[in-house]
């Protein structure tokens with residue numbers, strides 16, 4: 614017995630309300646007494662969200678405590694076991710306990726060129742009372758917070774697409790007063806642009822992606838004039854784009870690769886199940 618607190622736990626919750634933030638973004642507020650124990654570390658705090666399949670009342674998760682749950686979940690047929698997807702805590706409140714998540718609704722509008730997925734579809738139809746389970750932090754200091762700037766960074770550089778916009782919002786909420794931050798955010802529609810607040814000295818450039826067009830983030834960053842000094846860069850969004858952004862910063866700009874945090878939040882042509890299977894060296 615080490616007395617060390619368990620880092621993650623399962624938190625059953627239900628939808629309390631939803632709110633459209635723009636044509637392709639939907640805010641879903643989850644509530645429930647179990648969320649008293651959910652301990653977001655802020656910034657880009659992520660977690661796994663378990664969702665039911667259409668026709669199921671609640672996400673199906675095996676009754677397996679501890680480390681064995683993933684194997685037990687994988688052993689349930691795919692059409693029955695809960696859909697598992699990664700999302701970010703946009704905000705957390707304590708009374709009543711609520712966790713807010715912003716969903717990018719890719720492919721749910723017939724005019725959208727992108728493919729949909731079970732999570733985007735679930736969110737588009739989500740109604741109050743719908744049941745979910747969050748596998749998330751039981752302690753605020755946990756490994757699912759990626760934004761960790763070194764103390765000697767002169768400024769912060771953020772580049773993100775719409776899936777990482779909630780994380781950017783959380784990071785800007787957290788930045789200490791006076792921190793200089795240069796931010797590039799790409800969204801699918803001009804009406805998805807949000808007002809972001811925070812104590813930092815923040816300069817946000819919004820990019821609107823033409824339907825079906827590749828990301829403009831790399832071009833925007835290439836053309837940008839960066840301030841003197843050492844940045845801490847945080848990059849998240851489509852995996853291929855994120856790799857190009859990192860390569861640009863490290864190879865073309867000479868940024869220290871230890872000062873670049875980068876995460877593929879999704880990959881063109883691959884579901885999250887496929888990405889997880891690859892990560893675990895298993896067939897999808």
Ligand SMILES: Cc1cc2nc3c(=O)[nH]c(=O)nc-3n(C[C@H](O)[C@H](O)[C@H](O)COP(=O)(O)OP(=O)(O)OC[C@H]3O[C@@H](n4cnc5c(N)ncnc54)[C@H](O)[C@@H]3O)c2cc1C
Pocket residue numbers: 659660698699700701702714715716717718719720727728729730731732733734775776777779780876877878879880881882883884885886
């Ligand atoms: C740490 C982390 C935090 C994340 N936080 C958020 C968040 O707060 N909000 C959010 O909306 N997303 C977030 N994501 C991304 C989200 O998990 C993925 O977009 C996921 O694939 C959505 O699941 P799905 O069931 O809708 O689609 P999937 O079944 O996983 O994929 C189906 C198809 O849709 C494509 N696809 C997936 N996402 C997109 C997209 N955005 N645009 C176009 N095509 C897409 C895939 O390439 C695939 O072809 C996060 C991901 C990670 C790793």
